[in-house]
Amino acid sequence: MSVLELHDVHKLFGDNHVLKGVDLAVDEHEVVVVIGASGSGKSTLMRTINLIERVDDGRILLNGDDITDPDVDVDKVRARIGVVFQHFNLFPHMRVIDNVTLAARKVHGTAADVARDRAVGLLEKFGLGEKVEDYPDRLSGGQQQRVAIVRAIMTEPELLLLDEITSALDPMLVGEVLDLVRDLKAQGSTMLMATHEMSFARSVADRIVFMHGGRPLEVGTPEQIFGDPQRPETREFLARITHR
Amino acid sequence: MTDRAAESAAGAAEAWAPSELELERRLTRKRASRRSVLIALVSTVVFAAVAGWLVLSSPGWADVQQAFFNPEIAKDSFPKILEGLWLNIRVLFFATIAVAVVATLLAVMRSLRGPVWFPLRALATGYTDLFRGLPVLIVLYLVGFGIPALNPENRISVAVLGTVGITLCYSAYVAEVLRAGMEAVHPSQRIAARSLGLSHAKTLRLVVIPQALRKVVPALMNDFVSMQKDVGLISVLGAVDAVRAAQIATASTYNFTPYVVAGLLFVAMSFPMIRLTDHVSARMAAREQQGGTV
Ligand SMILES: Nc1ncnc2c1ncn2[C@@H]1O[C@H](COP(=O)(O)OP(=O)(O)OP(=O)(O)O)[C@@H](O)[C@H]1O
Numbered sequence: 001m002s003v004l005e006l007h008d009v010h011k012l013f014g015d016n017h018v019l020k021g022v023d024l025a026v027d028e029h030e031v032v033v034v035i036g037a038s039g040s041g042k043s044t045l046m047r048t049i050n051l052i053e054r055v056d057d058g059r060i061l062l063n064g065d066d067i068t069d070p071d072v073d074v075d076k077v078r079a080r081i082g083v084v085f086q087h088f089n090l091f092p093h094m095r096v097i098d099n100v101t102l103a104a105r106k107v108h109g110t111a112a113d114v115a116r117d118r119a120v121g122l123l124e125k126f127g128l129g130e131k132v133e134d135y136p137d138r139l140s141g142g143q144q145q146r147v148a149i150v151r152a153i154m155t156e157p158e159l160l161l162l163d164e165i166t167s168a169l170d171p172m173l174v175g176e177v178l179d180l181v182r183d184l185k186a187q188g189s190t191m192l193m194a195t196h197e198m199s200f201a202r203s204v205a206d207r208i209v210f211m212h213g214g215r216p217l218e219v220g221t222p223e224q225i226f227g228d229p230q231r232p233e234t235r236e237f238l239a240r241i242t243h244r
Numbered sequence: 245m246t247d248r249a250a251e252s253a254a255g256a257a258e259a260w261a262p263s264e265l266e267l268e269r270r271l272t273r274k275r276a277s278r279r280s281v282l283i284a285l286v287s288t289v290v291f292a293a294v295a296g297w298l299v300l301s302s303p304g305w306a307d308v309q310q311a312f313f314n315p316e317i318a319k320d321s322f323p324k325i326l327e328g329l330w331l332n333i334r335v336l337f338f339a340t341i342a343v344a345v346v347a348t349l350l351a352v353m354r355s356l357r358g359p360v361w362f363p364l365r366a367l368a369t370g371y372t373d374l375f376r377g378l379p380v381l382i383v384l385y386l387v388g389f390g391i392p393a394l395n396p397e398n399r400i401s402v403a404v405l406g407t408v409g410i411t412l413c414y415s416a417y418v419a420e421v422l423r424a425g426m427e428a429v430h431p432s433q434r435i436a437a438r439s440l441g442l443s444h445a446k447t448l449r450l451v452v453i454p455q456a457l458r459k460v461v462p463a464l465m466n467d468f469v470s471m472q473k474d475v476g477l478i479s480v481l482g483a484v485d486a487v488r489a490a491q492i493a494t495a496s497t498y499n500f501t502p503y504v505v506a507g508l509l510f511v512a513m514s515f516p517m518i519r520l521t522d523h524v525s526a527r528m529a530a531r532e533q534q535g536g537t538v
């Protein structure tokens with residue numbers, strides 16, 4: 001059974017048919033990277049999985065549970081998924097440690113000291129040990145984004161959604177964030193991510209999904225997609241993005 | 245785009261119709277919302293019945309009904325009170341315009357930067373501090389009896405004096421709301437505007453104030469609703485407004501029903517604004533959040 005399965009998912013904003021029947025599966029420990037032109041619906045896809053947008057048709061299964069069922073408890077579903085967006089969205093009025101432990105303490109009912117120990121452990125592991133007691137605005141962009149990722153993995157989500165987590169960052173800081181994602185992959189996290197960093201996509205992805213015209217137009221290993229793309233649209237997109 | 249992809253994309257857009265599954269889900273949602281409406285209805289009816297029974301079965305109800313809810317007296321006093329309300333509405337109209345102007349000036353004065361402007365800034369600060377602290381009633385007495393005493397020759401109408409008093413008080417409140425809104429606009433917006441070469445004044449007028457207004461619309465509307473009822477206080481100056489008319493009727497009938505009538509009229513007057521406030525707040529919330537369901 002896959003961790004995430006999408007069956008014929010549709011999403012419309014008014015007349016704008018953004019997702020036109022997306023079928024996709026992400027297996028356990030797999031890293032799937034979604035690429036595609038701006039406006040091709042990558043973020044929308046992520047948001048429907050996190051139930052921030054309601055799908056207009058189709059079904060999304062998280063470890064076999066239909067999360068698009070109207071009777072589902074959305075908070076419970078969201079608690080099973082870790083999300084990091086382009087902007088770090090750390091809570092500015094909380095210290096790093098409180099940001100990271102918030103969900104564990106207030107949603108999952110973890111004891112404060114247990115949550116704290118785990119958070120400090122994670123922060124230290126990812127080079128943020130010095131920043132535990134700081135407020136977010138004292139951190140660099142890259143550090144903030146790493147804290148946001150630690151916050152997302154703190155409660156050991158079944159699936160991690162990462163939407164262009166480096167595109168708001170200075171190129172100098174991109175590396176440290178991507179290294180963290182590589183570490184997570186090495187530990188076996190299941191991830192679905194959207195990115196414009198093709199070299200990174202190539203190195204970290206088990207599978208690449210090329211979104212075009214509201215659908216995954218071409219799906220394959222990085223070698224297949226980057227080395228020998230089958231569809232002319234894919235070729236065109238890659239040519240454009242790599243020859244900038 | 246190749247022909248095949250274009251074809252399949254266009255085909256999907258036209259051919260797509262909700263699947264069985266989606267239709268079933270929509271039904272379930274509709275059922276759930278119908279159920280909550282029903283529950284709300286039943287609980288309202290039960291609540292009203294219990295409350296009504298408690299009041300009607302209390303021993304003093306007959307006397308209370310006679311003294312406060314006398315239909316005859318209500319009918320007799322109604323025209324005079326309505327006439328009074330017309331005065332309240334006119335006062336409200338002019339006070340609103342005056343408050344908008346004075347409050348904006350005060351807010352801008354308080355937001356001026358630089359040592360040259362210190363006196364203006366201090367003046368505006370002092371003013372808002374003073375008038376936010378003063379009870380409206382005291383301001384009305386001071387303006388209503390103080391200004392005529394300065395100049396006993398030509399009499400200013402009490403309605404005008406009342407309008408001035410209300411304006412003095414509410415300008416201070418509204419100025420603070422506006423200022424809070426201006427400060428809530430993220431500093432990066434000012435920096436962005438200034439770095440485009442806009443002056444401080446242009447930055448305020450074109451970038452900061454429009455965003456600030458959007459943030460504080462619900463608070464401003466709330467102040468307006470509150471002003472709508474406080475115009476009833478001008479009756480203490482002797483202006484024959486709705487409250488004063490009710491007072492006169494009460495004095496001649498020894499019955500409190502006219503006050504209830506005036507009260508209901510004030511509520512009726514504020515009702516459209518209250519609903520509008522709710523509507524505007526809901527719409528703004530819907531626009532600001534990008535997510536459909538959070
Ligand atoms: N809340 C919304 N309301 C209306 N339309 C929306 C909304 N969110 C997204 N869209 C539209 O959906 C389409 C897909 O947007 P989306 O953000 O998913 O693209 P994307 O692939 O993530 O692009 P990018 O690479 O630039 O991040 C766009 O045409 C966009 O205008």
Ligand SMILES: [Mg+2]
Nearest residue numbers: 042043044164
């Ligand atoms: Mg996006």
